[in-house]
Amino acid sequence: MLVACAVLLALTGPLSEAKTTTLEFWTISLRPMFDDYINGLIREYEKANPGIRIEWKDFPITVITQKLTAAIAGGVAPDVVNLNTGMALSLAERRALVNIGKEFPQYQDTYFEGLWNSARLNDGVYAFPWYVVTHVVIYNKDIFARAGLDPNKPPSTWEEVEAYARQIKAKTGLYGWMPFINFVTDLIEMRVALTDETRKRATFNTPEAVARLQWYRTLMEDDIIPRESLQAGYAGALDRYMAGKVGMIVTGPQFLSRVKANAPDIYKVTGVGPYPMFKGGAIAAPLMNLTIPGASKNWAEAAKFAAYVTGDEAQLAFCKIVTILPSTKKAAADPFFTQTDDTVESVARMYAARQMQYAVEGDLTLPHSADLAGKLGAAVEAVVYGEKGAKEALDQAAAEWNKILAKER
């Protein structure tokens, strides 16, 4: 009898176990700094959802879309993928992502309406909004003091940024500011319309845009900003800042944790200030999203997991370990975002949260966005390096945009 029971158990055991679904979850540059947080989230989720196993992979921002397209083409698509809005829309254009707005509308009310709509393309919404930041000024108080500037008074306007940068260069020989020149962001923040209402005609070649581009050229010509500003990106500017070679950078407050970990001496003399806004009163807020590739075989499970990672509790916990802001209404209402202690992170968080009222999407949300960004980028490069006049370059870029926008997508 016992033998018969044992045989029966052995036979029925594996059959009675629920089938395990493995979800592949891709993130951008969260390893190794946030290993504990993400692994903790995964552990909790797996505990609460028996039968689901999460396999986490992390990639640098520069390769994630390449890896993703290759994985989709190879038939091994991941299930939940972290992309910024530009990347998400670029893939949505090619019908590579699940239309979350249509398939999973039940999650919509959790998020701020503006952020939910960031990844909107035509009638679809293609991403769960995750974390968001508005930029702040991060500056080296020691360099400010050496240049005769008040270490407790960061610049609050672009005019002051220029004046401070000039003074730092003159007094210390160091660069006062290293920008990451993203002209699309500048135009959006200046409230210069990129296109007309038909979205088929470029309209960004305005006198304000010309003046701003000319401003960069003058700063470069006068050697007030490094020649590498155009190519180095945020990472290059941050590297220089951490090496103590630049007075200030304008970047996301989340990078403070990197300064703290990689350059503790610089962190000790780091101060933060609010973002020097344009008159238009808009701040481009880079948004990170979670998307579900259409080639995933587990849409429903993936959506549930994505909603969990971008949910109130998980986002609030994430915001407590890195200076970012949540995309959900409930988490954002937490007093944590209005209180400060003595740390620069808390001050940065307070500024970033206060600035959220001006936040707008800073990525190109037009069809053929990569092509369009490339044309505008080439125009900016030609002006900043002194090859073309600002007006001529922007007019030419607008003409090129018109040709691209005329194409169907």
Place this chain on the structure above:
Amino acid sequence: MRRYLIAYTFLTPALALLMVFTFYPIVMGLVMMFYDYTFLEPMRFVGLGNFERAFHDPDFLISLLHSIQYVIVVPPIQILSILVAILVNRRLFGISFFRTTYYVPVVTSMVAVAITWKWLYDSHGLLNYILQALHLVDKPVYWLTSKELAMPSVMMVTLWKGIGWYMLIYLAGLQSVPAELEEAAAIDGASRWQVFSKVTVPLLRPYVLFCTFMSILGALQVFEEIYVMTGGGPMKATLTVSVYQFYKAFGDYDFGYAAAVGMVVALLVAIFNLGMFRTLAKGGLRYY
């Protein structure tokens, strides 16, 4: 029969890998270049449309011109590694130290090399610091951010990294030159230069052929150093075909077009190397 069976058994793993990672992508590339293909949407046959588009695409034509410039400049200068090989071919105390030193860049990853040189070339980097300290220049030289200097600066890195590898090939070549031939020429009254130019160099011809072939191939496919150091800029001054092809494929998801661009490069490699074979494949020790 048994011998063939054994031979093919040993070959099978390598052949299987070649099939998957070389032959299959080549065949797919050949098919793809006739299609509008984004990986994510269904393929659409466009015939020779991608080629027609390429020759009307100013960015492609610029990149093609830069790749040809690379071939005209880098492989001929790379031949100077014969001189390095001659220097390290001497029986001197500690010569293996120099051989190793020259070879170190070869075994270093190109990405690491490119990042290091990017720092050296920075407007406030070591190179400019030295030049300014020696009062050779009064303001920084914009190695990678000026339209005129970016390409020569990148070419310099390719040469620097490659020279050790070519040196090693030429060193092997020099050591295979029969000593009695050089001695006989010397006994006949030939000067050291005459021995070198009339005896040694002609005997090195197969090595020159091989190195030039590899150097042309490398120059036409140059990618990492440009991608890391300049990204093809400033103002497309260093945009080469491989970099352009990469941007088209993985930036714009335009895989069909990128495959067509790749085919143009393959044809260029074939043309350059055919010309070179005709010029160099005469005389010398024949190992080919």
